[in-house]
Every structure is written in C-alpha cells, then in structure tokens.
Amino acid sequence: MTPFSQNMVSVSLWITVVMLFGSLCDGGKILVVPVEGSHWVNMDILIKALHGQGHSIDVIRTFNSWFVKENSTYYNSITILNTSGMDEEFVEDMLFKMIDYERGKGQMNAIQLYLHVFKAIHKTHEMICQLITNIFESEDILKTLKEKQYDLMLTDPAWGAGILLAHELKLPMVYNVRWTTTGEGHFDIAPSPMSYIPVTGSGNTDKMNFFQRVKNAFSYLLMDIQNSRFNLPLYQSFCDKYFHPRVHYYELLQGADIWLMRVDFVFEFPRPTMPNIIYIGGFQCKPAKALPQDLEDFMQSSGEHGVIIMSLGTFISDLPDDFTAEIAAAFAQLPQKVIWRYTGKRPSTLGNNTLLVDWMPQNDLLGHPKTKAFIAHGGTNGVQEALYHGIPVVGIPFFFDQYDNLLRLQERGGAKILSIATLNKNTLHAAIQEVINEPSYRLSMQRLSHLHRDKPIKPLDSALFWIEFVMRHKGAAHLRTESYKLPWYSYYSVDVAVTLFAVILIFILSIFLAVRYLCVKCCSRKRKTE
Known part of the structure; x- marks a missing residue:
C-alpha cells in the first residue's frame, strides 16, 4: 500500500470514528x-x-x-x-x-x-x-x-x-x-x-x-x-x-x-x-435533495431546454420597476423556463415561462439535472453553491465583494459578468444564451466542482x-x-534596514574621512619637504 493510500485509510477511519461515536x-x-x-x-x-x-x-x-x-x-x-x-x-x-x-x-x-x-x-x-x-x-x-x-x-x-x-x-x-x-x-x-x-x-x-x-x-x-x-x-x-x-x-x-x-x-x-x-x-453546500412536488413538476415541464435559476441573495428583496422589467423581458425571450426568487412588485413584462417565488431551495435547485444556468449577484454563498454543483453563472454584481467573487469564477471560465450600467433585455438575453450554449462554461464549472469536492475531509x-x-x-x-x-516598522524590518543603512553609511563615511585625512597629511608633508 502506498503512503497516499495509507493516509486516505487513516483519514477514513478517523471520520468513521467521529460519525460512530459523535x-x-x-x-x-x-x-x-x-x-x-x-x-x-x-x-x-x-x-x-x-x-x-x-x-x-x-x-x-x-x-x-x-x-x-x-x-x-x-x-x-x-x-x-x-x-x-x-x-x-x-x-x-x-x-x-x-x-x-x-x-x-x-x-x-x-x-x-x-x-x-x-x-x-x-x-x-x-x-x-x-x-x-x-x-x-x-x-x-x-x-x-x-x-x-x-x-x-x-x-x-x-x-x-x-x-x-x-x-x-x-x-x-x-x-x-x-x-x-x-x-x-x-x-x-x-x-x-x-x-x-x-x-x-x-x-x-x-x-x-x-x-x-x-x-x-x-x-x-x-x-x-x-x-x-x-x-x-x-x-x-x-x-x-x-x-x-x-x-x-x-x-x-x-x-x-x-x-x-x-x-x-x-x-x-x-x-x-x-x-x-x-x-x-x-x-454550507451539500448534495441536492428532492424538490417539493410543485417545483419538481415545473422543472420537468421544461423539456430539453431546462431551467434557469435566478436569485439575488438575502439582502436584495426589491428593485426599481424599470430594472426588473428589463430582466423579465429578457426571460420571456428564452426557450428555457425560469425560477426567479423575487419579493418585489410583479414586473409588467413577465413571461409565461417565468415563475416568481418568495423563497426557493436554492441548493437543491442548483443540484437538479434540469438546471442550465444560475443568475446571481455574486454573494459568497451563492457562487460557492454554483461551483459545488458545477452550474455556470451569469453575474450581476451590486456592491461589496460581489464583483470580486464573480471575477474569480470568470477568470476560471465558469461565469460571465454583466454590469448594472449595461444590463437590459438584450444584453441579459445574449449573456444567458452564451453561457448555456457555449460548452466551455459548464465544462469549466464541472472541473472546478470536481476539484472542490476532492478532499479527504x-x-x-x-x-x-x-x-x-x-x-x-x-x-x-x-x-x-x-x-x-509588532509595530509596523518592525514587521516590515524598517528599523533593521535603517540601522544597516546607517552602519554602511558610517563605514563609508569613515573610510572617506580616513582617506581624506591621509591625503591631507601627505599633501602637508609634501609641501613642507618642498
């Protein structure tokens, strides 16, 4: 048995003991x-x-x-x-x-x-x-x-x-x-x-x-x-x-x-x-559980096109009417069905393919085989759940760390970021189509998912x-x-650098003064001799 195999067995035994005996x-x-x-x-x-x-x-x-x-x-x-x-x-x-x-x-x-x-x-x-x-x-x-x-x-x-x-x-x-x-x-x-x-x-x-x-x-x-x-x-x-x-x-x-x-x-x-x-x-991520029957029926009714999930997290419960109208209009053009967690006013442009919900089992929906993409604001919890389940992301960051979180996924090929400034029904529709139809997004997220799950504990x-x-x-x-x-000057060794610089400066100055003194003495003796 290789050392790696022995280590994995030890880890497995340790986890088993914890599970059995609490x-x-x-x-x-x-x-x-x-x-x-x-x-x-x-x-x-x-x-x-x-x-x-x-x-x-x-x-x-x-x-x-x-x-x-x-x-x-x-x-x-x-x-x-x-x-x-x-x-x-x-x-x-x-x-x-x-x-x-x-x-x-x-x-x-x-x-x-x-x-x-x-x-x-x-x-x-x-x-x-x-x-x-x-x-x-x-x-x-x-x-x-x-x-x-x-x-x-x-x-x-x-x-x-x-x-x-x-x-x-x-x-x-x-x-x-x-x-x-x-x-x-x-x-x-x-x-x-x-x-x-x-x-x-x-x-x-x-x-x-x-x-x-x-x-x-x-x-x-x-x-x-x-x-x-x-x-x-x-x-x-x-x-x-x-x-x-x-x-x-x-x-x-x-x-x-x-x-x-x-x-x-x-x-x-x-x-x-x-x-x-x-x-x-x-x-916080875990394997998906069975959905409530009404949501499962909605997922299955999507056929081969699948479903898009949208949630903007716990903080964002309401948005400007014209902003949500653009989002809803983009959804209405899609062949996919959409589940959108939103508690604000119902958009006037909402299509028949879009289901508005006050709450949804996000982790379970992301783990469903019918889910094709996740539209998210970029909160840490949401992007990590998408990564865990290998679902590509269309990101709409608002504030704090959201853009930075989405940027990490985009750099690894698993997300596309839309800014609030450029978001309208056309740009959102195009971004969703790109993420769903370009295989590299899903493949990148699945690769990240495998890496994330491949842990001993x-x-x-x-x-x-x-x-x-x-x-x-x-x-x-x-x-x-x-x-x-440590004070900052000790942490960055500024005091050490200044001390070393001072020692070197004193040493060079001492040599300079010594040479200058010898030159003066020599010149003085030479003038006396002449």
Whole structure:
C-alpha cells in the first residue's frame, strides 16, 4: 500500500470514528455573536452542526434583528434591548442609490456615492459599538454571561462586538470569517504582497500589469485610511473606556485562535496564508435533495431546454420597476423556463415561462439535472453553491465583494459578468444564451466542482473539528503568529534596514574621512619637504 493510500485509510477511519461515536469533545458552552444577512445564513449552519454534536449555544442578537430569530430549537437567544441593527430599509436605500448611479439616473457622482456607502458602513459600526456598550453597561447581562462560564466565543469579525466581549470574558476565540472590521480577513494576519494579491474593490485578478498594481496599491491605501481613521477608532474608544490595562483593538482582532475562512483555493486566488487559517469554503453546500412536488413538476415541464435559476441573495428583496422589467423581458425571450426568487412588485413584462417565488431551495435547485444556468449577484454563498454543483453563472454584481467573487469564477471560465450600467433585455438575453450554449462554461464549472469536492475531509467536518480542538485545548496559541504584536516598522524590518543603512553609511563615511585625512597629511608633508 502506498503512503497516499495509507493516509486516505487513516483519514477514513478517523471520520468513521467521529460519525460512530459523535464529538471528540464533551458538550461545551459556546457564545455566538453573529453578523446579519448572508453572514448569518452560514453561521446558522455551523450552529446547527454544533448543536448536533451536543454543544449548548447562546446567540446574542439585537431586539430588531433582521435574521437572528428570538426562538429556536437549537440555540438560546440573548436579546439586547434598546439596540438596533441593519434592516431592509437600511440596505434598500444604499442599493437603490447604487443602481441609479450605475445607470446614470441618480444625482450622485462617484465621490458622493463612495461617501454615501462609507457613511452607511460607518453607521453600522456605530450601531455595533452601541450594542456592546449596552452589554457592558448592564451589570445583569455581564454578570449572567460571566456566570455561564462559556468554553468558546464563535463570532464573525466583520463586526467587532464578539471580539470585545471575548476579551472581557477571557474566552478563546474562533472566527467564521471572510471579512473583518478592516476588510478581507487575510490582510489582517497573512503576508499580502500588493504585486499579486488583489485588494477587494480594485477589480484586479492575481495577474496585474503596472497600472493595475498602481490601482491595487491605491485601493489598499484608500481602504486603510477609511479603517484607520474612521472605523477602528470607534472600537478603540470603547477599549480605552472599558479595558484596563489598555489594549489595542486591532491586536484583539488579530489574536483569534482559529480563522475558519469561508473560501478555498479552488475559488480564491493562490496567496500566502497562516497555520491558524482553516479553509472551509463551501461548507454550507451539500448534495441536492428532492424538490417539493410543485417545483419538481415545473422543472420537468421544461423539456430539453431546462431551467434557469435566478436569485439575488438575502439582502436584495426589491428593485426599481424599470430594472426588473428589463430582466423579465429578457426571460420571456428564452426557450428555457425560469425560477426567479423575487419579493418585489410583479414586473409588467413577465413571461409565461417565468415563475416568481418568495423563497426557493436554492441548493437543491442548483443540484437538479434540469438546471442550465444560475443568475446571481455574486454573494459568497451563492457562487460557492454554483461551483459545488458545477452550474455556470451569469453575474450581476451590486456592491461589496460581489464583483470580486464573480471575477474569480470568470477568470476560471465558469461565469460571465454583466454590469448594472449595461444590463437590459438584450444584453441579459445574449449573456444567458452564451453561457448555456457555449460548452466551455459548464465544462469549466464541472472541473472546478470536481476539484472542490476532492478532499479527504468535508469542510463542515473540518470546521467542527477545529472549533472543538480550541475547546479541548483552551485555545490554539501554538498556531498564532506573534507578528501582530509588532509595530509596523518592525514587521516590515524598517528599523533593521535603517540601522544597516546607517552602519554602511558610517563605514563609508569613515573610510572617506580616513582617506581624506591621509591625503591631507601627505599633501602637508609634501609641501613642507618642498
């Protein structure tokens, strides 16, 4: 038996033992501080799996939480009164302004739009700081949390409340992460050369020419200014008020024991990483289950042409009427049938081949043999489900990381991106036809699907193992780098470079002065001799 075969047998035996005897960790107490929207969708999957392993989970939520329900069969909620978070109105305002700008119908220019989005993000962080302040100012809540004696903090670091609370409760911390308070998670702890690591929002891939590298560096600088001057100071002010001795929020953010990163390198561009980053991309994906009978009948009625699935994610529930009219008109021209998840006003141009639904089992539809293409906004969950099932994508990105996610699929031949500015019934119809009729799109996505699935351990099983690993060992300090404790000039060895430069300069100057002194002495003796 080859070493590879022996390793595979060992892994298989380990998985079998876990499945037969359950968790390798006694049921523990886990405190969860999540993020709303699609972030909650995948956190919810982790929570369910942990509950199935015998762990007790408490989830902190705002009183008007958009997605985190107060009552659940697999977690206990802790509702913080007098706090508010993101809601549909908050997101819809930003979405409509973005669409109007892209289509040239708004009153905003690019700078005004950027400032509007920046203010919206800043406002979100202000709400999170108010949430954690209300917890710290309530003796009853804080006392109850301390008395619970949790074993672990599981949080999404896109918002900082969980990080601050973990420090106060002295809990080991695991991240369910793609984004942090400052941006894409890798940039906080892993080396990230600007020459081939694209910054989110730059629109670059890992192959950049000179001008793209300039744009990449400028994007990073803009992101750094936004965070270091505006967002991080909100959390640092909280630290200065409540933590003694003084701590730096950014060091708390960097100090998590394990980073469960919601991508893998079938999807993400290759880059440097760290030992405490565990890649669980696609952990929410699973084989398709049978559809409800009405949906199955609709799928089968499509005949040889098949079905197109369209969903714009959890955040986007409504769109401008003229925008949806163009989309519906494009669908009406197709020989395929369409299932469109949309809760807004019914478009006037909707064809008989299109089924509007408030909700749909997206994973199961993507795994159905009749599905030909997926029209998506580019959220991480959706594109990874398409990748898992090998379904080509027509992407319509709106904001945040959506364009970057779709760009990764497009670079690998599995997607075609349409901008909001150019989208109409003709461009959308042409893009759908291209993706369906050009075999390379489906072949590329099927190849990516095979690569993604070819793993010794399922991503969700890996996530559960590492969460329980941290619980068993009270942390994972041996995997954490100490680099985040270094000042920037030490991290980049600027102090070493300056010292070496100074030594070399002194050495050269000493030689120059010595030679000059000898020359002067020689000339002086020569004049005396003459």
